Amino acid sequence: MRIITMQGRLMLIASMAILPLAIVCGLALYALAESQQDQHRASTLGVARAVATAVDSELRLTIAALDALALTEPLGTQAGDGLSQATRLATAVRRSHPEWLALVLAAPDGRLLFNTDGGVSGPLRRVVDDDSLQRVLRTGQPAVGALVPGPAGRLAFAVRVPVIRDGQTLQVLTAVVRPEAITAVLGRQRVPEGWSVSVFDSRERRVARNIDDARLRGSGPSDTLRRLLAQMGDAPDGVGRSTNVDGVRSQTAVARLESAPWFVVLGASADLAESPLRRTYVAYLGGLLFSLAYGALAAWWISRGVTGPMARLRQQADALGRGEPVAVAPSRVPEVDAVADALAAASLQRRRSEAERQQLLEAERAASTAAQAAQQRLARLVSAGAVLSQSLEEDATLRAIAALIVPAVGDLCRIDLLDEHGVLQRKLTHHFDPARTAAIAALVETRAAPADAPGTFPWAVATGRTFLHNIDDQGMPEALDPQLREFVQVFGITAGCIVPLIARGRTIGAMAVLQAESGRRITTEDGALINDLAQRAALALDNVRLFAQARAAQKQAEDANQAKDEFLAMLGHELRNPLAPIALALQLVQRRDPQAFPRERQIIERQVRHLSRMVDDLLDVSRIVSGKIVLRPETLDLRDVVARALELTLPVLQQRPEMPVVRLPAEPVAVHGDPLRLAQVVGNLLNNAAKFTEAGKAIRVVLAVDTAAAHPQAVLQVIDEGIGIAPELLPRVFERFVQGEQPLQRAAGGLGLGLAIAQSLAGLHGGAITVHSAGVGRGSTFELRLPLHALPTATAEAAAPPALPRQALSLIVVDDNQDAADSLASWLELEGHRVRVVYSAEAAMDALAEQPAEGAIVDIGLPGLSGHELATRLRARPATARMALIALTGYGREADRQKALAAGFDDHFAKPAQVEILLARLLALDAGRRAAHGA
Structure with a gap:
């Protein structure tokens, strides 16, 4: 193994310390370079997208102008x-468009x-x-053509839109646009100096370029750009490297347009982007070499001041090993001196x-020991939380608190x-002894604790402080209030x-934990446990209070809702009752003398219908809000719904000089819904x-099918040229009781509920209504969308119901409203029926006991x-x-109908009813009874 001296190790340490720093700096520099490259690519692509958006906007403006011209009336003729x-x-x-040829x-x-450039003289071209x-x-949509030379050799491109009439493309309107229009768009963009931007058409011909545009117009992309486009495939945009037509290596960004199969190519010089990075690398390498050289020289110089004291330290260690006194001499190296001091003080x-x-x-x-106690306290608190959360009743919660504290605490x-x-x-x-519990409770009931005496409940509630003492503490029990002192002495x-009971920042009461027979003391740890238990008890008791309040609030809300339903039922009853005799009286006048007061009768009929509609709207809103409205859905043709809606609104529409223009498709438009409610919406x-x-001014009704949506939908539009809707009112137009500003005489009338009801009913059918208006005085368009549904295959045409025989019936009318009863009886007598009128149920019982009838019309x-x-x-x-029993009443809710049927009525009609339908129902019931009994 090679031996390295201290001096060599110090030089190696210096080098190793510099090397990681150099590696980190290199990685950081590399990351910075990559970040700069990514940022440069992102900025290049962002500029290309912005230019593409600008060019796309220019083309869309041209398409919009052509669309507007294509909608004008002269176009479409041959x-x-x-x-x-x-x-x-x-x-x-x-x-007005100089950029168009x-x-x-x-x-x-x-x-x-x-052709506006040459008319149509001579043979058509x-x-x-x-x-x-x-x-x-093929598509019926606008299209932008490629750059092609015209008859005169001028390069231009075509922007075409279809001229559609009744869903058929009759002609194609084209704007022949100069490529200079696109060049002007490029000129308006803020493209950095030295960057080139080109716009290519669908055939990869250059339409415009911000540099040398005239020379390169109509040329194709460079070979490297073609390869980049081939790599991109159908991607909407991308970034890569290419060499432009000027021979400059470029960072190239490609962005495609949305309105045309064109694309924008932006090139930024690669040399300009890479020159700062090259300078950075050169500076880094020079700094790294200088740092290594300087580190080695400094390590060699510093090592000389360490090796000498280390040699002396070795001598001191040898002396310590031999048991000789260790002479400690300062070395001016703190680490070495510390080792010497450590050797001297080792035994001590x-x-x-x-x-x-x-x-x-x-x-x-x-x-x-303390951890075990804390673990036990935590387990007790967890158990307390589980026990206290089991009930939201006050008595049960108080019993649970007592069981937690006595006798464990x-x-x-x-x-x-x-x-x-x-x-x-x-x-x-x-208390764990019931007798002691009764005695303590009796004493407490007879005493009123002072509010300013420490240790009393009022004091704890007022101050929010805890009172914790043992009787053998110094100064106890002499410091207590006399009443407390007596309580302490009597019960030992x-x-x-x-402790005060505080929940959610509010004091709700106080709790006392006392020791008596057990003789236990209350320590600080016990006080902490009692405080924790008090917090949980306070929260549980406050939850009990909140639950009781919530239950009371729920009961109050249910009572209010019931009162609202009863009020609306009574309101409908009281409003419908006077309408019924009015409507019947008008019909009687018409039956007896059709020429009598025609104008006055029309006015009264309109106002009666208006008031009836407002009552129906008010009750419909109540049913929708409370979720009590009942739909009877079936598969139906929306064209039939439009016809029924036109029939229902005919009295209103007939007051206009012209009926609405209705456009319906030739094929059925099938939806699934309640036909009556859908007719109400329309x-x-x-x-x-x-x-x-x-x-x-015109009103149009247009029904169509939208198959372009994710799920096919039926689309019904009601378009008018009326007063329009102000922009600030548009978001609120479907809210209840919301109406636009009207003159003082309120010629339009109404409660502002019709649109709210229509929107709610459309939602119940899985659809929605939207509104569009260009502003006040510019008309409105309401659009109803409903999911399409397949019509069932008809196997055979339904047979028409047989006509009911018209025969005279013996009837009795029972109503305490004499006007309503008499007018209905008069109408029935004109139809040839024998009618008796009574004004109470008791009179009806007597009359029918004397002479039965075949049918009765009864008020509720x-x-x-x-x-x-x-x-x-x-x-x-x-x-x-x-006998046939018909309920004719002002109570018109579905619940009222079900209650009437349950009481024994055959059918239920709300006032004012159409007496023709009511009489037809009576005849049908009588015919069914006769057929069932062979009469």
Whole structure:
């Protein structure tokens, strides 16, 4: 083994100390270089993406302008005045875009219909770039063509959009754009000095370049760039190395456009990027060599001052080994002097070490005992937490606290809690001897503890401090309050700890743990345990309080919800009751004299319908909010829903000079839903459009199918040219009771619930409604989207139900609202039926006992016996058990309907009902009864 001297080792240490630093610096330098390269690549790619975005935006602006022109009315015609108007319009648009060479309109077969650069004189010419034309015809979407030379030899590219009418591409509108437009976009970008940017089309022809554009326009990429593009494949962007057409090695970034199959190539000179890195490497290598040389020289010089004292230290060690006195001489090397001092004090240190070892053994035994005690206390606290979390009832929690403390911790436990008025109330007094518990509780009940005496419950609650004393402490029990002193003497208390109960930063009471018969003392460790138990007990008792409050709040909320439901039911009843006789009276007037007061009757009918709709909206909102609305879904054609909605809103729409324009697809649009509720959704949208669209302005209804979405959807749009929606109102338009600003006379009327109900019902069907508006006075578009559903295959057409025979029935009308009863009876008599009218359930029982009837129309809210009780009694009598019973009431909730059916009614109608439907139901029930009994 080779022997290395101290001097050599010191020089080696210096070298080894420098070497890791040099390696770390080299790695850091390498990482820095890689970071700079990554940053340079990222910045290059970021600039390329920004340029691509700018070029893409320029192309999108051109497409947007062409789309707007393609929507104008003259386009879409093939010849005649329409084509001339289209040519003049295109020429005017062309003058506002100097970057366009011409605007061209082509037929699908490639024939030019007009060209703003040369008109249509002579034989019609064909388009130059047929690929982009075919792409537009194939996809029905805008397309950007490649850079090609025109008839005059000028290079340009085409931006094409389809001219679509009724879903069919009739023509293709093209803007022939100068490549200088793209060059101008490159000129506006902030590209660093010396960087080159090129834009290539789909055929890899150079459309524009920020440097030497005119010379290189139309040329292809360099060979190295072609290889880089081949490596990228279909990736949207990438970074690599290439040599540009000027022969400059470049860091090259490629970014593709979104609106066209073009791409942007950006090149940054590689030499400019690498020159700072080369200078850094040269500086690093020079510094490393200098550091190594300087370290070796310094190590050699310092080692001379260490080897001499080490030799003397060896002599002192030899003397110590021989038992000779050790002469300690300073060496000016602290480490060597320390070794010499250590040799001199070795024996003394040995004796000190033995004494210290004995002390450490004793301290270890004491720490082990304390750790065992702490472990036991922790186990007790864990057990306490588990026990106290088992119940949220106050009595059970107090019993659990007592069981935890007595007798394991103390002989007696007392707890007082503050009530809602801040007064302490006795909650727990527990001793392991029940007789002692009763005696202590009786004494405590007769005494009122002073609030300022230490050791009392009021004092602990007021100060938030703990009182912990043993009776044999100095000054005890003389320092206690006289009442406490008497309590201590009577019951033989030897120690006590009174702690406040604090939960969530709030004092809720106090707890006392006392020692008596056991004679145990309360130590500081016991006090810490009692405080920990008190914290857990306070939290458990506070949880009990919070649980009780939550239960009370829940009960209050349930009562409030029940009161709300009852109020809405009563409101619907009280509002519907007066509407029923009004509606019937109007029908009677029309039946008796159709020419009597036609205008006044129309006004009253409209207001009755308006009020009925507001009542229905209010009750629908209540059902939706409470989750009580019931859907009866089936597979249906959404076209039928639109027809039914138009029929329902016909009274509103007929007030307009023109009906809405309706566009429906030829094929069925199948969805799964409740037909009545879906018709209500569409009807609300139509009502909203009619309400806020002035006469003379159009309303359109468009139904289509969107198959481009992830899941195919039915799309229904209601488009109006009305007052529009302010931007600040758009986010809140589907909230309840939200309406736009209206004039003082509120011509539109309503509660602001129609759109909220429509949105909620659409959500229940798995769909949604969105709204778009360009602002006030610019109309609105409401769009309903619903999931598509497959229509069932029809095996045979459903047979029409047989017509019911029209025969005279003997009927009885029971209603305490005399106007409603009399008007309904008059209407039924005009239909040829024999009708009796009574105004109470008792009168109905007497009348039917005297002469039975074939059917009865009964109100629910009758004085005395209710309609439900009347139906139950009639079903119990043999003479009236099989008569047709119809409930006609102002209570129109689903729960009211189910209650009526359970009471014995055959059907349930809400006021004001359509009497034709009600009578048809009566006839059907009577016919079914006759058929069942062979009558």
